[in-house]
Amino acid sequence: MKEEKASSRTEIGTLGEFGLIERITSQHQTIHHSTIAGVGDDAAVLDNGDRYQLISTDLLLEGIHFDLMYHPLKHLGYKAVVVNLSDICAMNGKPTHITVSIGLSNRFSIEAVEEIYEGIYAACRQYDVDLIGGDTTSSRQGLVISVTAIGEVEKEEVVYRSGAKDGDLVCITGDLGAAYLGLQLLEREKQLYLDNPEIQPDLEEQSYVVGRQLKPEARTDIIDLFRKSNFRPTAMIDISDGLASEIFHICQASNCGVLLEEAMVPLRDESQLLALKFQLDPITTALSGGEDYELLFTAPITDLELLKRMPGIYIIGEIKNAAFGKKLLTTGGNHHDLKAQGWAHFEK
Amino acid sequence: MKEEKASSRTEIGTLGEFGLIERITSQHQTIHHSTIAGVGDDAAVLDNGDRYQLISTDLLLEGIHFDLMYHPLKHLGYKAVVVNLSDICAMNGKPTHITVSIGLSNRFSIEAVEEIYEGIYAACRQYDVDLIGGDTTSSRQGLVISVTAIGEVEKEEVVYRSGAKDGDLVCITGDLGAAYLGLQLLEREKQLYLDNPEIQPDLEEQSYVVGRQLKPEARTDIIDLFRKSNFRPTAMIDISDGLASEIFHICQASNCGVLLEEAMVPLRDESQLLALKFQLDPITTALSGGEDYELLFTAPITDLELLKRMPGIYIIGEIKNAAFGKKLLTTGGNHHDLKAQGWAHFEK
Numbered sequence: 001m002k003e004e005k006a007s008s009r010t011e012i013g014t015l016g017e018f019g020l021i022e023r024i025t026s027q028h029q030t031i032h033h034s035t036i037a038g039v040g041d042d043a044a045v046l047d048n049g050d051r052y053q054l055i056s057t058d059l060l061l062e063g064i065h066f067d068l069m070y071h072p073l074k075h076l077g078y079k080a081v082v083v084n085l086s087d088i089c090a091m092n093g094k095p096t097h098i099t100v101s102i103g104l105s106n107r108f109s110i111e112a113v114e115e116i117y118e119g120i121y122a123a124c125r126q127y128d129v130d131l132i133g134g135d136t137t138s139s140r141q142g143l144v145i146s147v148t149a150i151g152e153v154e155k156e157e158v159v160y161r162s163g164a165k166d167g168d169l170v171c172i173t174g175d176l177g178a179a180y181l182g183l184q185l186l187e188r189e190k191q192l193y194l195d196n197p198e199i200q201p202d203l204e205e206q207s208y209v210v211g212r213q214l215k216p217e218a219r220t221d222i223i224d225l226f227r228k229s230n231f232r233p234t235a236m237i238d239i240s241d242g243l244a245s246e247i248f249h250i251c252q253a254s255n256c257g258v259l260l261e262e263a264m265v266p267l268r269d270e271s272q273l274l275a276l277k278f279q280l281d282p283i284t285t286a287l288s289g290g291e292d293y294e295l296l297f298t299a300p301i302t303d304l305e306l307l308k309r310m311p312g313i314y315i316i317g318e319i320k321n322a323a324f325g326k327k328l329l330t331t332g333g334n335h336h337d338l339k340a341q342g343w344a345h346f347e348k
Numbered sequence: 349m350k351e352e353k354a355s356s357r358t359e360i361g362t363l364g365e366f367g368l369i370e371r372i373t374s375q376h377q378t379i380h381h382s383t384i385a386g387v388g389d390d391a392a393v394l395d396n397g398d399r400y401q402l403i404s405t406d407l408l409l410e411g412i413h414f415d416l417m418y419h420p421l422k423h424l425g426y427k428a429v430v431v432n433l434s435d436i437c438a439m440n441g442k443p444t445h446i447t448v449s450i451g452l453s454n455r456f457s458i459e460a461v462e463e464i465y466e467g468i469y470a471a472c473r474q475y476d477v478d479l480i481g482g483d484t485t486s487s488r489q490g491l492v493i494s495v496t497a498i499g500e501v502e503k504e505e506v507v508y509r510s511g512a513k514d515g516d517l518v519c520i521t522g523d524l525g526a527a528y529l530g531l532q533l534l535e536r537e538k539q540l541y542l543d544n545p546e547i548q549p550d551l552e553e554q555s556y557v558v559g560r561q562l563k564p565e566a567r568t569d570i571i572d573l574f575r576k577s578n579f580r581p582t583a584m585i586d587i588s589d590g591l592a593s594e595i596f597h598i599c600q601a602s603n604c605g606v607l608l609e610e611a612m613v614p615l616r617d618e619s620q621l622l623a624l625k626f627q628l629d630p631i632t633t634a635l636s637g638g639e640d641y642e643l644l645f646t647a648p649i650t651d652l653e654l655l656k657r658m659p660g661i662y663i664i665g666e667i668k669n670a671a672f673g674k675k676l677l678t679t680g681g682n683h684h685d686l687k688a689q690g691w692a693h694f695e696k
């Protein structure tokens with residue numbers, strides 16, 4: 001009968017999320033032959049006979065991942081599903097099923113819960129996914145949403161983070177930075193509203209960046225495009241934490257370096273303008289912003305012509321050997337070392 | 349930009365957890381041929397070719413499902429896994445894989461997180477289960493643990509809640525009430541400690557009930573016994589919410605009634621004595637206590653001799669037709685209507 005007390009205490013912030021996961025899981029040996037890949041990629045891979053099954057899970061907590069002041073409940077339900085489906089796409093697979101667990105405080109009415117589920121079901125319809133289970137409980141704290149996504153991929157089509165090779169092209173499926181800028185905008189409007197509730201927010205002009213934050217999409221269309229084009233990436237990951245953090249994961253898993261070209265990283269005009277308005281360097285919003293849920297992948301140089309013909313694919317750099325390091329070629333022609341920041345919840 | 353506001357507001361407490369789930373999920377149609385069973389049983393059932401895959405998920409929240417004042421972190425990790433594995437057993441299957449997501453506040457040290465995972469891995473070893481993924485995030489509120497369990501079962505062996513038939517025997521795999529009594533004891537000791545931290549708790553004599561609360565087990569051994577005995581229940585569920593609530597689920601899914609015999613419900617001597625000490629009716633701790641994680645199942649009367657030869661199986665009643673209702677034959681010879689209470693988080 002005592003409060004948590006340890007003889008020696010190490011703060012979680014000293015390791016960060018990925019260090020913590022590494023420390024916790026490094027000792028664990030899997031025993032089932034069906035376990036092809038466990039912790040350490042966007043999704044786990046299980047062998048179910050004909051195909052591989054993909055399993056991914058995310059925990060979304062109020063006050064950390066969302067703010068009910070500006071995340072409408074329906075969008076929140078939609079987004080909670082989408083961020084998990086995106087992980088399935090990152091393995092080059094298509095999602096098939098989800099489970100959703102929700103912890104709710106008494107301040108939620110049934111109508112509010114139904115709004116969350118409207119968003120969840122809208123995502124199910126959008127992505128042809130079955131909701132097959134979950135758990136519903138009360139919460140003494142904030143809203144808790146835990147989603148597990150299940151998907152599938154042909155065995156020869158599965159893509160890990162670890163397959164990038166020296167000389168491969170680095171590609172991205174869409175513009176970056178907007179989701180982060182949308183969040184900054186919503187945060188600013190929240191502060192203005194809290195200071196003076198008479199002020200009504202004007203987000204009309206910024207509907208693109210706000211939409212990227214509130215209603216992201218999973219790029220299942222890209223997975224279809226890859227199949228149709230008979231193309232398979234050598235490595236892939238989705239942009240949840242920011243371009244720099246994600247390319248670091250690929251480089252670490254593939255034991256390689258990278259050179260990204262600032263001028264090639266796609267940013268929409270409205271993102272560029274808004275970044276400057278917020279006195280942010282636009283490229284920083286792409287490198288460290290996150291939540292764009294685009295797919296970052298690598299491909300052999302021999303696929304260059306094929307990639308050029310694919311709509312909406314941007315080539316933004318090149319995989320190098322590990323000794324090269326991880327660098328950004330700026331528009332000014334300088335080489336800067338890339339820094340992986342991403343979300344660092346524990347370091348706050 | 350506004351706080352949650354709905355034109356008409358219905359409190360969640362008016363529906364309860366199961367009413368809420370029913371209301372939310374009743375409109376949803378599944379589309380994948382592989383989806384054999386979705387929401388509404390202990391686990392979802394997916395067709396993966398040779399076998400059925402079982403998927404179950406539970407969300408455990410500090411202050412609702414556990415209290416860190418008396419749930420040691422290692423036990424908590426173990427229990428979080430076990431309650432999910434128990435759901436797989438309730439479908440007559442064996443667990444194979446789990447994912448674990450954890451939300452942690454800064455007050456946790458790395459050593460504390462490692463203690464939780466020691467318990468998680470101990471459960472993995474105990475039940476031959478692979479930990480294949482998860483999510484780790486910070487939490488502004490309390491500790492959050494979300495586990496998804498994956499299991500498998502031969503197609504012809506799967507058991508739902510819906511298969512009970514008039515005349516079937518109702519059976520339980522072990523004694524009931526102890527986990528609830530263990531919780532009462534720990535709660536009392538906590539209050540004593542809070543009132544006077546000098547008082548050291550003496551739980552030695554009550555190690556059985558405390559153990560049932562803090563370190564429950566999933567009855568995979570019973571599933572093995574069923575296979576070895578060439579026996580398959582007609583319906584099954586695990587005791588998470590209490591005997592009365594669970595038999596209600598079977599009766600509802602199977603469209604039948606039931607007669608339970610108080611005298612046949614197994615309670616250990618120490619549970620009986622402790623119940624009386626707490627001025628509780630012992631049978632009430634079995635009917636409404638919950639968290640024993642024993643398996644409650646039904647079987648054809650033709651299996652009576654087989655069941656009698658199985659160690660640790662108690663026959664506690666008989667399935668009746670729906671018109672009979674749900675009744676308890678008391679030791680005094682009276683018929684009482686059963687009341688399903690179970691956990692009712694939302695009604696508090």
